[in-house]
Amino acid sequence: MEFTRGIQKFFLWDIVKGMSATLRHMFKKPVTLQYPTERWEPPDRFRGFLGLTRDFKTGEELCIGCLNCEKACPVDCITIVTAGKGREMYAKEFYIDYMRCMYCGLCTEACPTTPLSIVHTHQYETTGYFRDDLVYEKERLYDVWEKEVNYTGPRPWGKLFGLRNQEADMRPEAPAETAPAE
Ligand code: SF4
Ligand code: SF4
Numbered sequence: 001m002e003f004t005r006g007i008q009k010f011f012l013w014d015i016v017k018g019m020s021a022t023l024r025h026m027f028k029k030p031v032t033l034q035y036p037t038e039r040w041e042p043p044d045r046f047r048g049f050l051g052l053t054r055d056f057k058t059g060e061e062l063c064i065g066c067l068n069c070e071k072a073c074p075v076d077c078i079t080i081v082t083a084g085k086g087r088e089m090y091a092k093e094f095y096i097d098y099m100r101c102m103y104c105g106l107c108t109e110a111c112p113t114t115p116l117s118i119v120h121t122h123q124y125e126t127t128g129y130f131r132d133d134l135v136y137e138k139e140r141l142y143d144v145w146e147k148e149v150n151y152t153g154p155r156p157w158g159k160l161f162g163l164r165n166q167e168a169d170m171r172p173e174a175p176a177e178t179a180p181a182e
Contacts, residue, residue: 047103047120050096051145052138061142063117065091069107077101094138099131121148 008014033040042048053062065082066089077100081093103120111118121144128134136144 042122042124046122046124047105048122048124049098049120049126049136049144050101050107050118050141051121051143051148052094052141053115053117053119053145054142061090061117062113062115063091063094064113065089066112068110068112069118072106072110074104074106075100075102078107091138094141096136096141098126098134098136119145121145123148 054060055062065080065084067080067082070078070080077097079093079095079097080091082089083092084090105120108116108118108120123144126134
């Protein structure tokens with residue numbers, strides 16, 4: 001035992017071992033990303049920020065103000081103010097507090113509409129100077145979804161909800177630009 005240790009010491013075995021590990025990793029592809037120019041690509045089933053969805057054809061809000069998501073949320077971070085009655089009911093105000101949301105997805109599971117009125121997107125970057133900046137109101141929640149479906153990069157947004165195909169088929173064409181009057 002003493003002899004082996006002596007040999008190892010003589011040949012600086014620990015240093016050789018350490019250097020071999022360094023050499024091995026020198027030729028491997030780095031796992032770090034040069035953020036923000038390079039970004040992590042979330043997996044298909046990633047649960048990022050929640051977005052509220054619209055009908056692709058008419059642009060109408062799909063949410064019927066049933067409050068199921070508000071009731072299903074285990075941390076009470078959804079607040080909805082409804083207006084109208086019966087089939088006319090809709091969410092007049094809709095807030096999600098991202099300071100509290102734990103991205104569990106229970107709100108999307110509870111939503112009864114087809115397609116879903118509330119969906120998880122692949123977006124995960126936000127910031128703000130104040131806590132209230134992370135309370136997303138209705139328009140911002142629709143913007144999250146708009147950004148998701150209009151994104152043209154390589155991330156597989158549409159795969160998750162089939163939105164990309166729906167959008168291509170159903171989104172009304174933009175009105176043709178008219179020549180300015182002379
Ligand atoms: S993902 Fe979970 S915690 Fe976040 S709003 Fe939905 S139900 Fe609440
Ligand atoms: S998002 Fe869905 S579950 Fe929540 S109020 Fe609207 S329709 Fe109901």
